[in-house]
Amino acid sequence: MSSESGQNESETLPARIRRWIGSRWRRFNAWRRGRPFLGGLLLCLAGLLITWVPMRILPDIAFIGGEMAGFLAIGALFGVFVFLSGLYALSRPARAHGAGVVGIILSIFSLFGSLGGLLVGMLLGILGGNLCIAWKPSGDAVDEAVSEPSVIDKAAARINAGFARLVGTIVLGCRAGLERITRRGTDE
Known part of the structure; x- marks a missing residue:
């Protein structure tokens, strides 16, 4: 009987491992979906590439x-800060x-200190920064055509309408003044 119980335990061990890995993978996917994962990852990779170039040359110089x-030291700092913006x-x-904007700016500036990580790091940093800027949490992904305007949108529309009325009044006053001036000029 002991051989049967030992056999059952060995059969359940892979199932336990699969469940353990599956639960960890689900937790990782839930964590990944809640943040700009690809953008941050590309910024970190760009930071490593941007830092790698001056660190190969800096000790010799x-x-x-x-x-x-x-x-070269400034280029290495740009790379470190691009990496930190990704993190x-x-x-x-x-x-x-904000991290995406900082990552893009520092990636472009890295062109001066470290050749932009042989241009590949700079391009990856720009791409990662753009992905961070464009990312929206899944809860915010609402179709704008279906949703009602917010209180701020309504207030902005009222201010815009009031501004349009004010500008219209000023334009009409200016036209009337110009007409008076042209009439005076033709009368004289």
């Missing part, structure tokens, strides 16, 4: 001494828009 060491987008999804 720093040892020899040269004016390029400062540019920030992943850890704070509510602020992914």
